[in-house]
Amino acid sequence: MTVHVQPRAAPVEDPVSREVRTESGQREVFCGLTGIVWLHRKIQDAFFLVVGSRTCAHLIQSAAGVMIFAEPRFGTAIMEEKDLAGLTDANDELDRIVTQLLTRRPDIKLLFLVGSCPSEVIKLDLSRAALRLSQRFSPGVRILNYSGSGIETTFTQGEDACLASLAPELPAAQDETSSLLVVGSLADVVEDQFMRMFDALGIGPVQFFPPRRSTALPSVGPNTKILMAQPFLPDTVRALQERGAKRLAAPFPLGVEGTTGWLRAAADAFGIDAAQFDKVTEPNRARAERALSVYKTQLADRRIFFFPDSQLEIPLARFLARELSMKLVEVGTPYLHREHLAEELKLLPAGVALTEGQDVDLQLDRCRLARPDIAVCGLGLANPLEAEGITTKWSIELVFTPIQGYEQAADLAELFARPLVRRAKLVA
């Protein structure tokens, strides 16, 4: 099997003008608060305090509880009737809760006050609260704020808002030499693999954002080159660009082709010659392609439908179409950032039905009509679609599972193959 490492020379459409259906109606997407579920595992000394309602508490509990149910480093300051009466009260209350929390959890070094729909609507000023509380608790605890509200953010945008709030806190890079900053949460194992790869290529120094510990924030400056590991981080990237950092245009590191393109963008920026690049990446590429070939036989020509969820949909669709020969029925994404996804859009097969936003009932109608072999969707839609005979893949699994890089390319393919294998196995 051959995987084309170089971008194909035949981008039929201009990516910027590619036609996209925009829908606005009922959206079946988690809000940005859900990002807390993986961010609290990633930044290990951080605590996420949602300032919101009982619904917010119930949401993060349910969204996380279905899958992990660990003792969490997140909680909710639930607003009550009396907090809505006057804002001074709400601020006093928040101070009391934060004090209570930090007394209980002295291990916390970074506290995020996370805005929610109700706190946004009543215009509770969490940035001022964060400033006020920072003065009280510094230097032991850094207190920041961002909004994860459903009126501002969908699902993975919560990570963007969180990292964007952290960006101004990054120390200024002292060095004149170039450094690479990988932006977006990756599983530790994936980070380590990429680190080894960058070392072998001779790219460095390399830092990751977010860091595993808030006390080890990466530095940023005019010589910092940004490589986006996740497609849903426009605000973070903008904040880093304001600090002088330069974004490298690249596809996302999903699949062999995406990973190669991603690494190549860094290699080119650091002046690594092509021979060296091939020498370092070739064994990994070959191994990943070998691992993928099994799944190609299972997935080729299968028709896939993406409901919008994580903004990973376009890179995933590109991988499935180009490396596994799947047929894309519809690719929905909650938002489409044309500049950051330009490299991806160039690679996407011509004529793919792209949808931005959602009107869930209309989209379900299209899905039922198309009868895809597999639909990628949120948790609320999965069982009803299964009951209608449409095999599904939970999109949230694609956010929580390590899927980036060469070593994970086959794991990623397997996530799509497994539901199909399962349906084929079951007789009763």
Added chain:
Amino acid sequence: MQLTVWTYEGPPHVGAMRVATGMEGLHYVLHAPQGDTYADLLFTMIERRNKRPPVTYTTFAARDLGRDTAELFMTAARDAYARFQPQAMIVGASCTGSLIQDDPGGLAKSLGFPIPVIAIDLPAYQRKENWGAAETFYQLVRALAGPNAPPPGTKRPERAAGVRPSCNLLGPTALGFRHRDDITEITGLLGKLGIDVNVVAPMGSTPADIARLGDADFNVVMYPEIAGQAASWLHRIFHQPFTKTVPIGVSATRDFIREVAELAGVDPAAVLQDASSRLPWYSHSVDSTYLTNKRVFIFGDATHAIAAARIASEELGFKVVGLGSYSREFGRELREAAKRYDVEPLITDDYLEVEAKVAELHPELVLGTQMERHIAKRLGVPCAVISAPVHVQDFPARYAPQMGFEGANVIFDTWVHPLMMGLEEHLLTMFKDDFEFKDGAMPSHLGTGHAAPVAEAVAEPAASVATPAAPDVASATGAAAAAAAAAVWAPEAEKELQKIPFFVRGKARRNTERFANENGVATITVETLYDAKAHFAR
């Protein structure tokens, strides 16, 4: 504001969703931001429902706030009516929706649908899930059955001769703890008594069914948290009496049979004689001797917690050392029940308080919700789940009611299996010096996950300080640990302690330290150990 790391109940509109999702032919239009749609997964993932809940959310965003969110609501309601063609519609707002004050009820009325449209006003910042379910059900009953009410002052007509008595089963909802199987069990039981079920509501009913609730002779209130309010309204308006006993446990089931027989005017003797639960005999069997006075901590919704306390005490011979509930609305009932077991009732929705209580009481069995299951696991105490909030495990594939005689069988198995069996406990004592036994070896059915730390974890909460996964436990029990560490063990006392069977050693250590503390003993000697043993044996 209230700091919450885990909550027992969702917001009140989730209660309304539980009512709507249990029903057919009803649609809920909810003014809510994107993100509130998470609630769908409770039904499709946790309960594994094969259909989406009948809820349309407006999913307004920040950009809509500057424009006309009222128009957004009306469009959503119009589209939902056109698409789903419901018999009736309920409309309302979630917590954020209520802040923007669009009046969904008024807006929906202005659309002039040819079906009943019922506005459900749920104060999201004061109330919680069960209250929301109760209020929604009550409003539905008022709106749909109300038009069929007899004129005030008229008496219920006598049931015609030869017509079987009938009742309604009130309270089961979607996402309810074993509601699905309880309905089957109670319907069967009533059938044996010669009583027909007119309507089961809200779960399984349509708006048309709700409209004919008044046809039944009386109401069975299965879950007072949800059906209490509707039942008293039906009593007032339709003169339908309703049951007070919740048939969970053998004794309560018998009481329930007598109560419904009285209401229906039938003879319960034959059904009462048919002792169809195995619980009483299993409980009397010799193997169950070991259950005597096992110390049990109970926490859940009020109905299940109170029922559990009665079963634990009267039917299994446990000792109830703690009884609590998050159902504040049922505080009075819970306090009355707690008096019967001579315990201080714990009425709270703060799980950290519950956790601290469990750590303090060191019971031998915890009967609680999914949260108490986690608490018990951390503390190394066996646990069985008796109440919502629910988990995917609480919707078993098999038939597993809580109510009626079969429910009692299910309860016996579920509560007793986490404990060591009687013969097993005896053999462990007999073979305690066998070389194959090591400290911390646990019964095999508890699996490897329960190995070494279990016995000692109860005795030494300080150990959990080192566990990064449970820092909250550490702080909750830290005070207790500090107090317990006050007395020092003399080497010979420590050696003596090792001779005590490992599965009670943790308790012995804890008791001894508590005794030493309370009596100002600085060094624990062999004498102190046996003094403490004698003290706690009283």
